[in-house]
Amino acid sequence: MKHKSFFWFVLPSALAMLLFIFFPIISVIVQSFHVDHEQVIQTVETCDLFGCKESTTIDQEATAALREAKPLGQFAGFATYLDRNHLAVDEVKSTWGSSNGWREFGSQMLNLPFYKAIGFTLTFTFIVTPLVIILGFVIAIAVNSATKALRGPLIFFSLLPMMITPLVGALILFWMVDARGIIGTTLQYLAGDPDLSVKASTPLMWIMLMVYGVWHAAPFAFIVYYAGLQTVSQDTLEAARVDGANRWLQIRHVVIPHLLPLTTFIALMQLMDNFRVFEPIVSFAANAHATSLSWSIYNDLGGETRQLSSAAATSVLTIIGVAILLSPVLVRTWRDFDRK
Amino acid sequence: MSNKVKRQPAAVTFLVVAVLAIWMMLAAFPFLWTLWGSFKVEGDFFSKADWANAIKGTLTQVETGGSFTGDGYHGAWVQEEFWRAALNSLIVCVFVVSISLTLGTLGGYALARSTYRYAFWFLLAALIFRAMPPITLVSGYLPVFFQWNLWGHTATTIVVLVAINQPFTLWMLHSFFKNIPAELDESAMVDGCTRFQAFRNVIIPVMWPGVITTGLFSFLLAYNDFAVTAMLLSKENQTMIPKINSFLGTTQTKGNVMFAVASVVSVTAPLFLMVLFFQRQIVGGLTAGAVKG
Numbered sequence: 001m002k003h004k005s006f007f008w009f010v011l012p013s014a015l016a017m018l019l020f021i022f023f024p025i026i027s028v029i030v031q032s033f034h035v036d037h038e039q040v041i042q043t044v045e046t047c048d049l050f051g052c053k054e055s056t057t058i059d060q061e062a063t064a065a066l067r068e069a070k071p072l073g074q075f076a077g078f079a080t081y082l083d084r085n086h087l088a089v090d091e092v093k094s095t096w097g098s099s100n101g102w103r104e105f106g107s108q109m110l111n112l113p114f115y116k117a118i119g120f121t122l123t124f125t126f127i128v129t130p131l132v133i134i135l136g137f138v139i140a141i142a143v144n145s146a147t148k149a150l151r152g153p154l155i156f157f158s159l160l161p162m163m164i165t166p167l168v169g170a171l172i173l174f175w176m177v178d179a180r181g182i183i184g185t186t187l188q189y190l191a192g193d194p195d196l197s198v199k200a201s202t203p204l205m206w207i208m209l210m211v212y213g214v215w216h217a218a219p220f221a222f223i224v225y226y227a228g229l230q231t232v233s234q235d236t237l238e239a240a241r242v243d244g245a246n247r248w249l250q251i252r253h254v255v256i257p258h259l260l261p262l263t264t265f266i267a268l269m270q271l272m273d274n275f276r277v278f279e280p281i282v283s284f285a286a287n288a289h290a291t292s293l294s295w296s297i298y299n300d301l302g303g304e305t306r307q308l309s310s311a312a313a314t315s316v317l318t319i320i321g322v323a324i325l326l327s328p329v330l331v332r333t334w335r336d337f338d339r340k
Numbered sequence: 341m342s343n344k345v346k347r348q349p350a351a352v353t354f355l356v357v358a359v360l361a362i363w364m365m366l367a368a369f370p371f372l373w374t375l376w377g378s379f380k381v382e383g384d385f386f387s388k389a390d391w392a393n394a395i396k397g398t399l400t401q402v403e404t405g406g407s408f409t410g411d412g413y414h415g416a417w418v419q420e421e422f423w424r425a426a427l428n429s430l431i432v433c434v435f436v437v438s439i440s441l442t443l444g445t446l447g448g449y450a451l452a453r454s455t456y457r458y459a460f461w462f463l464l465a466a467l468i469f470r471a472m473p474p475i476t477l478v479s480g481y482l483p484v485f486f487q488w489n490l491w492g493h494t495a496t497t498i499v500v501l502v503a504i505n506q507p508f509t510l511w512m513l514h515s516f517f518k519n520i521p522a523e524l525d526e527s528a529m530v531d532g533c534t535r536f537q538a539f540r541n542v543i544i545p546v547m548w549p550g551v552i553t554t555g556l557f558s559f560l561l562a563y564n565d566f567a568v569t570a571m572l573l574s575k576e577n578q579t580m581i582p583k584i585n586s587f588l589g590t591t592q593t594k595g596n597v598m599f600a601v602a603s604v605v606s607v608t609a610p611l612f613l614m615v616l617f618f619q620r621q622i623v624g625g626l627t628a629g630a631v632k633g
Contacts, residue, residue, distance in 0.1 A: 001454040005535040009450030010462065013443040013506050020503030021469045024480025031483060071487055142359040145348070152619070154360065157368045159615050159622065164371075165564040167581055168604050171588075172370045175377075175601065180386035182373065182394065215366065220626065227627035247352060276473035279566050282585060294475045294567070301479055301571055308483055315476035322471050330464070337460055 025319065031312035032080055034073040039063045073309065080313040087317075088112045113296065114314070118321070120206070120290045125274040125325075128213035132270055133263060135214060136221020141251065143222070144229045155226070162219035170212050170283035177208055205289040212280045217273065221266045228262045229255070271325050293318045371608065378605045379408040382598050412602030416587070422603050424576070425583035428494065429563065432579055435498045436562035437555050440505040444558075445551060447506075448513025449539060453522060463514065466507035474504055475567040482571070492574030500572060501562050508561070509554055515628055516550030517543075553625040556618055563611070580607050 001009075040062040045054050082089045091112055099105040109115045143154050161169060176183045179197045188196045198204045232255055240250050278294035281287060287295065293314060300311035348356075376395065377385040383399035393399060397407040404411065416422045451459050481500065485491040520543065528538040563581075570582040578586070584607065587600040615622065 001450060001456075001535070003456070006450045006454045006456075006459070009535075009539075010447045013447035013510060014462070016443060016499075016503040017466070017469055017506050020481075020500055021472065021477060021507075024477045025472070026480075027484060028476065028480040031480070071483065138359060139363050142356045142363070145352075145356050146360060154364070155623065156615060156619055157364055159619065160371060160612070161367050163560065163611050163615050163622070165566075165581055165607060165611070167564075167566045167585065168607050171584070171600070171604055172374045175385070176370060176373060178386055180388050180391075182391045185391040219367070223623055223626045227623070272471045276475070278473070278475060282566070285588075294473050297475045297479055298567065298571070301475075301482060306482065308479065311479040315479045318473060318476050322473070323468075326468065326471050330468070333464065333467075 028312045028315045028319075031072065031308055032316045033075060033077060035076040035080060035309050036073045037063065037066050037070070038074075040066060076309075080309050081317075084112065085310055086114045086313050088114060113291070114317070117291045117293050117296045117314075118317075120209075121275060121277060121292045121294075121321075123206070124210060124213060124277050124292065125271060128210050128217065128274050129267060129270040131210075131214045132217040132221050133266055135218040136223075136266070137225050137259070139218065139222040140225035140229055141255075143226060155223075158219050158222055160219075161215050162217065164216075166216060166279035167283050169216055170280040173208070173212050173215070174284050199285070202289040205284065205286050209277075209280050209284060209286060209290055212284075213274060213277065217270060220269070224262050224266055225259055228259045232258050268329050272322070275322060275325060293321065371612075374601065374608075375605055378412055378598070378601045379410065380598075381409060381411065382596075385598065385601060412598035413606070415596055416599040416603045416606070420587065420599055422580070422583060422599075422606065425578050425580045426606070428573075428577055429579040429581075431494060432498055432501065432569070433559055433562045436501045436505065437558045439498070439502045440509050440558045441551055441555055443502065443506060444509030444513050444554060445547065446539075447510050449517050449543060451510060451514045452517035452520075453525070463511065466510050470507035470511070473567075474565070475571075477504065478568055478571045485572070491572065492577060494573070494577050497569060497572045497577075500568055501565060504568065505558050505561050509558060512554045512557065512625065512628065513550060516554070517547070520546060549621075552618075553621045553628070556614065556621055557625055559614075560611075 040059040041056050042059040042062070043054055043056050045052055047053075081087055084091055092109070095105060095108045099108055110119055139158065143151060143158070146154060164172075173183075175181050177187075177198050178184050179188070179199070184196075184198065187198070188194055198208050236254050237250055240254050245253065276294050277292045278298065281290060281292055281295045282298075287299070291299075297311045297314050297318070300307040300314065373394075380394060380397050380400045381403050383403070384393045384397050387393035387399070390398075400407060400409055403409075451463060477500075482491070485496065490496045524546075525535075525538040525542050528542045529535065533541065565579075566581045566585070569579045570585060573579065573582065575586075580603070584600055584603050587603065588597075
């Protein structure tokens with residue numbers, strides 16, 4: 001394709017991504033180095049019968065004018081990054097000095113908002129992703145050995161947890177887990193504790209969020225594996241059978257190697273999606289027990305006081321996290337392309 | 341394959357049936373439970389006395405006289421004006437899908453046909469953009485949108501969702517167009533067509549299966565979005581998902597959590613129908629990226 005026609009064909013789409021993905025990233029980076037203007041204080045001397053007094057008032061006009069002139073706020077360098085709500089350098093240092101042992105240090109760190117968020121985000125990402133892959137694989141093998149007539153309905157119901165809106169899917173589970181809901185009651189019965197409440201317990205909340213994550217994403221792994229299973233070479237399977245391989249050995253030595261490239265694909269998509277975990281925390285109202293990086297940004301942006309700089313700094317840190325997660329894949333894609 | 345099942349030892353058959361039964365339970369039961377419960381009163385759906393009340397509807401009998409009640413739906417759709425949110429969702433989805441597909445087919449076609457290195461870089465950049473959590477971008481939009489008075493309008497949200505949709509749409513349509521033989525449009529160009537004429541007369545008539553599949557996923561993204569729509573839309577332009585979230589804030593105190601349950605079921609219904617009718621396309625779309633590498 002000629003350069004010129006390529007240019008015109010991709011222009012609309014490139015423009016959309018440039019304006020609404022690339023520029024916002026730049027804008028977030030710039031914003032994160034600025035903080036709101038301080039209010040302009042003016043000192044007024046008021047004199048009356050009893051003498052003169054100096055009082056300070058906020059000069060609303062001057063403050064508004066300053067905000068108008070420099071909407072970004074004042075330059076603050078890395079101040080936002082280093083404050084208590086983000087990297088919390090001072091707090092980490094003092095905790096490091098005062099705490100004895102890793103356990104105490106860890107639990108102290110989880111009291112800091114940013115480390116609490118990143119702690120949950122990473123735990124969620126690295127526990128849910130492998131579980132999704134394993135569960136998806138098991139379901140795919142099971143559906144593939146069901147009779148043909150059953151497979152359509154099986155796939156239909158399997159797709160539902162994935163297609164459902166994340167916020168809504170999480171709500172549905174949350175209502176069932178409620179102390180007065182069916183799963184909540186069952187849990188109370190099993191634990192023999194009538195006061196057991198998932199909402200009140202941090203470990204249970206973490207587990208519930210991860211259960212939701214696996215429930216929501218397993219169908220994706222299932223579908224990809226199921227499609228892969230349709231292309232497993234029947235000759236190789238037959239040969240393995242002739243050589244006396246049992247069912248497990250066939251799976252172990254023929255099916256799994258065949259599906260391995262798909263696993264990379266699923267893992268990549270899942271790492272990206274799980275790292276942005278957000279909606280279930282809103283649905284479960286879990287923020288007292290678990291927050292994620294996306295949730296922190298949402299929390300900063302919402303409400304009466306929109307803390308744009310704070311949100312921007314968390315966004316930049318999140319983008320760095322995504323970049324680190326993605327880097328092995330990017331390097332590999334690049335190498336593959338070079339070989340071609 | 342089907343004769344293989346017959347040769348299976350009983351233990352394996354049992355294992356397969358058990359796995360499938362448990363999974364079907366996990367996948368389908370929550371939906372059935374919520375659908376059933378949405379026709380009950382709150383005292384039954386969240387029953388302090390006995391969870392089985394949610395099935396039998398004991399309190400629903402007492403409070404409304406019947407085993408089923410449409411109060412939740414009435415409250416949500418009429419009283420809380422959920423229909424307005426549904427209308428907004430419809431507008432957002434229609435525009436997002438049609439605009440993303442228009443931009444995406446043009447771009448995806450060019451990326452599939454170009455042999456130069458920059459096409460690869462373009463796709464790689466799109467992959468990186470795909471990985472950005474939307475909420476990080478939202479914090480980039482807000483200051484600018486406030487400054488220029490763009491905040492709150494449906495149009496702004498549509499454009500933003502189209503842009504966020506582009507990386508995925510491009511990748512999917514790119515791999516789809518790769519499968520349409522290049523000889524097709526090249527022969528048209530030998531016959532004197534320009535590139536665009538070749539695209540219009542030769543490619544457009546054969547591209548619909550791929551476009552429909554991609555369109556389904558664009559629709560899902562727009563329909564399911566919470567991060568962007570919750571932050572960028574004013575209250576009267578709200579779509580369904582942020583509206584449900586706002587129910588949760590207000591209704592829990594009012595004791596009308598059933599409004600939220602009813603609207604959750606209402607939101608799920610179109611998705612349910614979509615999977616029912618387009619199951620094959622969805623499965624095809626999900627696997628397209630993976631199987632072709």
